[in-house]
Amino acid sequence: xxxxxxxxxxxxxxxxxxxxxxxxxxxxxxxxxxxxxxxxxxxxxxxxxxxxxxxxxxxxxxxxxxxxxxxxxxxxxxxxxxxxxxxxxxxxxxxxxxxxxxxxxxxxxxxxxxxxxxxxxxxxxxx
Numbered sequence: 001x002x003x004x005x006x007x008x009x010x011x012x013x014x015x016x017x018x019x020x021x022x023x024x025x026x027x028x029x030x031x032x033x034x035x036x037x038x039x040x041x042x043x044x045x046x047x048x049x050x051x052x053x054x055x056x057x058x059x060x061x062x063x064x065x066x067x068x069x070x071x072x073x074x075x076x077x078x079x080x081x082x083x084x085x086x087x088x089x090x091x092x093x094x095x096x097x098x099x100x101x102x103x104x105x106x107x108x109x110x111x112x113x114x115x116x117x118x119x120x121x122x123x124x125x126x127x
Contacts, residue, residue, distance in 0.1 A: 029083040033081070
């Protein structure tokens with residue numbers, strides 16, 4: 001619950017200087033649900049409507065995956081699901097997350113559906 005409280009009460013988002021992050025970013029969402037069906041049936045459609053309304057149609061879910069077991073992780077740390085969501089830029093993520101339309105249309109649904117959310121901004125690189 002502490003993570004949700006932090007996300008709810010922190011504004012603006014504490015993000016790195018988006019001018020220093022070039023290219024797309026992939027957000028790693030580590031989720032523990034209060035209501036899994038609500039997240040996928042209500043929050044995600046609202047989120048997708050927000051991204052389209054703001055002109056960020058290229059935002060896409062790259063991976064949605066259930067977490068089956070901890071392999072190398074603290075025994076008391078467990079997740080229901082991970083999502084990888086690609087944004088065209090760090091700036092696009094920040095615009096969406098801080099927008100009034102996201103707050104009005106989607107954020108309350110996210111808060112209602114998730115018990116814990118850890119969110120990491122990553123940048124892809126070639127192997």
